[in-house]
Amino acid sequence: MPLVEHLRELRNRLAKAVLAIVVVSVVAAFYSEQLMQFLAEPVPKCDDLTNSDGGNCAIVSFNTLTSPFTTTIKVSLMAGLVISSPVWLYQLWAFVAPGLHRHEKKYTYVFTVAAVPLFAGGALLSYVILPVSIKVLLSLTPGGSANILSLDEVLDFTIRMVLVFGLAFELPLLLIMLNMVGIVSGRRMAGWWRGVVMGVFVFGAVATPTTDPVGMLALSGPIVVLYFAAVGFSLLNDRRRARKEAEGLSDDEASELDLTPEAVEPAEPVTTLPEQTSRDRVNGYDDVT
Numbered sequence: 001m002p003l004v005e006h007l008r009e010l011r012n013r014l015a016k017a018v019l020a021i022v023v024v025s026v027v028a029a030f031y032s033e034q035l036m037q038f039l040a041e042p043v044p045k046c047d048d049l050t051n052s053d054g055g056n057c058a059i060v061s062f063n064t065l066t067s068p069f070t071t072t073i074k075v076s077l078m079a080g081l082v083i084s085s086p087v088w089l090y091q092l093w094a095f096v097a098p099g100l101h102r103h104e105k106k107y108t109y110v111f112t113v114a115a116v117p118l119f120a121g122g123a124l125l126s127y128v129i130l131p132v133s134i135k136v137l138l139s140l141t142p143g144g145s146a147n148i149l150s151l152d153e154v155l156d157f158t159i160r161m162v163l164v165f166g167l168a169f170e171l172p173l174l175l176i177m178l179n180m181v182g183i184v185s186g187r188r189m190a191g192w193w194r195g196v197v198m199g200v201f202v203f204g205a206v207a208t209p210t211t212d213p214v215g216m217l218a219l220s221g222p223i224v225v226l227y228f229a230a231v232g233f234s235l236l237n238d239r240r241r242a243r244k245e246a247e248g249l250s251d252d253e254a255s256e257l258d259l260t261p262e263a264v265e266p267a268e269p270v271t272t273l274p275e276q277t278s279r280d281r282v283n284g285y286d287d288v289t
Helices: 003-029 032-039 067-083 085-099 102-138 151-168 171-180 186-191 193-207 213-247
Strands: 059-061 148-150
Touching (some): 003 032, 003 067, 032 067, 032 151, 085 102, 102 151, 102 213, 148 151, 186 213
Parallel strands (some): 059 148
16 A cells, blocks of 8 residues: 555554543543552551551552542553453554564464463462562551551552563563574573573562562562473474474575576577568668567
8 A cells, every 4th residue: 555545544543442442441430449449459458547557557548639530540541451452452453464474474373362361470470469569568667657658659559560570471472482583592592591590580679669579589480480481482493493494495495596597599580571571661660660
């Protein structure tokens, strides 16, 4: 298509994606109270401030006049973005798919199917360890002090944990993708294991919003396991690729061409038509030719 048609299609795809997000966000606004309670559930709540001595629990509150409104909008938009993700992901795929080859579409399907459960698993793990992490942080409160937490900050903390864990679980999938396109071999990935394990634990210590070792171990441990699973898959994929190349040409390899010049046959004589002999020739040509 011409560039104008591509831009028009992109506009239509974006309009459908935004419309889906807005519609779901409006519906989620009616259930914003339940959503906020669900996201703030990991915080151990106190009945009153007198029970919060030493940080064993906390009071969740709104600190400003506009906090209830802004928090409701934020939670509704987040729910609309997550729940409507099948719609806007399909619109993105429908815009990109016509420019992909058949094998590229196949790889995209595989990675999409694998990426969704990996992200969901990381998000679920973060929500499971959130109560432990929050209790560890609250336990640092000195005696005689109470914890009054802003609900907006609690929601930001919860969302940040979910995103960090979900995206971190996609790292082994990225390594598999690099191996399938031939950029990194499985043997090279296996040789990196010491540095990768150290880097993953450093990443877990820096990326998790909490400062306790529970969050770091909960994030780093599964990533290390997934990394070695990615290495095993890459080694098997390299063996399969080597067997395929031994049998014949690979998909990306061109066959050798014989560029030796051949002798040119003599030119055939030009036959003069009968009507050309009876006409006057001008500059070597007649009106027939």
